[in-house]
Amino acid sequence: MEGVLWYVLTGTRGGANRVRLIRALEERPRNANQLAEELDLDYKTVRHHLDVLMDNDMIENSGDDYGAVYLLTDGTQRHWETVEDIMEKVE
Template sequence: MKKVLLWLILGTKGGLNRAKIIKKLKERPYNLNQLSKELDLNYRTISHHIDKLEEMNIVEPHGNSYGKMYFLTDEINETYDEFEEILNQVEQ
């Protein structure tokens, strides 16, 4: 998981936005519209990043259509300390 997180956050253009999404979803589940408002990012931007995070088994959807809520997977919850370490590297 650490390699995946390093690539998603440090190795890609949208890494900081993905990190913000992960941090928000650690607080509680959100749908795309809620994340867009909370993070002041375009809905399509959020949707793109959520798709990437889902592909990498970091978030998982529950529900249908517009109201679909996103949660962090058990795998990322178990390694959240690694995520915070990586994020600290970016913020320094």
């Protein structure tokens, strides 16, 4: 899991935005629209990054497609120290 975290958050062009999404979801679960508004990002950009994070088992969703609420997975929470290390380097 740690290798996946490093790759998804630092090894790709969208890593900085993914870090921002992870940080926002750590505060509280949100849907894609709420994340787009809070982070001042395009909705489609947010959806793309959420899909990448979900594909890598870093977040999960609850609810239907449009209104789905996203939250951190247990695996991400178990490796939170690594996530924090990564966030320090990216921000």
